Amino acid sequence: MRIFIAAIGTETNTFSPIPTGRASFEETLLRHGDGGTTSSAFAGPLAEWREMSSPDDTIVESIAAFAMPGGPTSQSVWQELRDTLLRDLEAHGPFDLVLLHLHGAMIATGCDDCEGELMEAVKRVTGPNAVVGVELDLHAHLTDRMVANADAIIMYKEYPHTDIRERARELYSISRHARETGQSLCMSMVDCRQLGVWRTSDPLVAELVKWMKDEERQRPNLLSLSFCHGFPWADVPEVGAKALAVAAGSERSVAENAAKDLADRILALRETYAPTFIAAKDALVATARTDNLTIVADVADNPGAGGPGDSTYLLADLLASDIADVVVGMIWDPVAVRLCVEAGEGERIALRIGGKLGPLSGTPLDIRGRIVRIVHDVKTSFGGGNWEAGTLVWLDLGRIQLVINSVRTQTLNPDVFEQVGMDLNAYRAFFIKSAQHFVGGFSRITDRFIYAVCPGVAAPAFESLSLPRAGRPLWPNSTDQ
Numbered sequence: 086m087r088i089f090i091a092a093i094g095t096e097t098n099t100f101s102p103i104p105t106g107r108a109s110f111e112e113t114l115l116r117h118g119d120g121g122t123t124s125s126a127f128a129g130p131l132a133e134w135r136e137m138s139s140p141d142d143t144i145v146e147s148i149a150a151f152a153m154p155g156g157p158t159s160q161s162v163w164q165e166l167r168d169t170l171l172r173d174l175e176a177h178g179p180f181d182l183v184l185l186h187l188h189g190a191m192i193a194t195g196c197d198d199c200e201g202e203l204m205e206a207v208k209r210v211t212g213p214n215a216v217v218g219v220e221l222d223l224h225a226h227l228t229d230r231m232v233a234n235a236d237a238i239i240m241y242k243e244y245p246h247t248d249i250r251e252r253a254r255e256l257y258s259i260s261r262h263a264r265e266t267g268q269s270l271c272m273s274m275v276d277c278r279q280l281g282v283w284r285t286s287d288p289l290v291a292e293l294v295k296w297m298k299d300e301e302r303q304r305p306n307l308l309s310l311s312f313c314h315g316f317p318w319a320d321v322p323e324v325g326a327k328a329l330a331v332a333a334g335s336e337r338s339v340a341e342n343a344a345k346d347l348a349d350r351i352l353a354l355r356e357t358y359a360p361t362f363i364a365a366k367d368a369l370v371a372t373a374r375t376d377n378l379t380i381v382a383d384v385a386d387n388p389g390a391g392g393p394g395d396s397t398y399l400l401a402d403l404l405a406s407d408i409a410d411v412v413v414g415m416i417w418d419p420v421a422v423r424l425c426v427e428a429g430e431g432e433r434i435a436l437r438i439g440g441k442l443g444p445l446s447g448t449p450l451d452i453r454g455r456i457v458r459i460v461h462d463v464k465t466s467f468g469g470g471n472w473e474a475g476t477l478v479w480l481d482l483g484r485i486q487l488v489i490n491s492v493r494t495q496t497l498n499p500d501v502f503e504q505v506g507m508d509l510n511a512y513r514a515f516f517i518k519s520a521q522h523f524v525g526g527f528s529r530i531t532d533r534f535i536y537a538v539c540p541g542v543a544a545p546a547f548e549s550l551s552l553p554r555a556g557r558p559l560w561p562n563s564t565d566q
């Protein structure tokens with residue numbers, strides 16, 4: 086069997102002040118032909134698909150590209166990625182199987198639906214004979230164009246995304262079986278007309294994930310169910326949560342009924358489930374009151390959702406308080422990192438930190454401290470792979486320890502603090518920038534997580550998000566449905 090594999094992704098926040106260009110891909114993942122051999126979490130499916138193939142198969146791997154979420158991708162960069170993939174597909178074809186790992190919420194300055202455009206072009210090249218299977222992040226805008234141009238789409242089920250590789254294996258099996266047996270596949274999607282965040286670490290959402298897996302096992306001919314959570318911070322026409330089913334055979338009713346049943350359950354969760362968030366000042370009070378190790382997540386400035394990662398609200402509040410023995414990090418400030426590298430470990434330094442990258446980043450803070458440690462080329466582990474964090478600098482400010490870094494990424498795992506030599510047991514709280522992916526990594530040191538809301542481009546203010554292009558009422562942005 087001839088198999089084509091590739092991965093392209095980023096998650097576009099149309100409110101983010103960070104442009105996404107070539108350098109954003111280069112510093113996270115940009116490989117051609119060998120992405121599956123890297124430790125990048127986004128390339129994990131490529132490694133799985135290679136591993137699952139038999140020695141008789143021919144595998145052609147094209148591009149593997151991922152940029153940390155930010156604003157829209159420059160049109161020329163998008164076109165370069167897209168055309169590289171399509172050129173490879175044409176040059177090395179025909180293929181029996183095309184397997185793509187995409188994000189599903191990638192927007193370019195000249196294209197609202199990069200994945201839909203790509204999938205349509207892929208189908209045009211392969212024709213009807215190849216089976217096209219696509220794995221997507223659950224934070225996608227699942228569009229009609231995507232569903233019309235793939236044979237099977239499978240999305241992650243878990244948030245945090247702990248099942249990227251598991252879903253990749255599932256997609257491989259379903260797609261390969263269909264190609265080998267000539268079995269037809271059909272998909273059905275239901276628009277839930279809803280914005281939200283669903284943490285699968287919360288019991289009610291975990292129950293829904295379990296229900297989906299049970300249905301996949303029990304319903305005749307149902308192959309896959311996906312709960313597309315959507316990515317709310319993007320003003321595009323098909324933003325919002327969706328339900329998707331993939332079924333075997335050409336009888337559409339299996340997929341249609343399953344997608345509708347899933348959508349009903351998603352809508353029913355409105356009555357029983359809401360993710361917890363608390364105001365920043367209450368997070369400080371909660372931290373001061375307990376000696377249990379606490380993780381305070383600044384969700385609105387999460388670089389994993391397009392946040393700049395340089396907002397200073399929580400750090401400013403901490404500096405104004407008398408709270409001691411806490412760590413703040415990572416704050417993305419490559420210029421301050423450079424000044425620290427220039428000064429060297431052990432030196433005292435005065436720095437202006439953060440608050441530079443957008444109107445929601447707060448004000449820059451003037452601090453003085455000692456440079457405890459500088460470590461280059463730090464990677465943080467997540468999702469069965471690694472994410473680049475660049476150079477990290479540990480600054481001792483007295484009561485507060487601050488970690489700044491040079492490659493924008495969320496604080497996914499306490500391993501970043503360990504890599505600069507911190508004793509994790511020596512502190513009462515870590516103030517990090519992430520919305521949910523930190524849960525897996527930090528669970529090994531505590532189960533006390535606080536989701537704090539400050540101003541930011543990924544603030545969970547779904548009632549007031551400005552989405553004039555959404556084109557239809559979306560709960561709770563509009564209750565007019």
Ligand SMILES: [Zn+2]
Nearest residue numbers: 222223224246
């Ligand atoms: Zn996601």
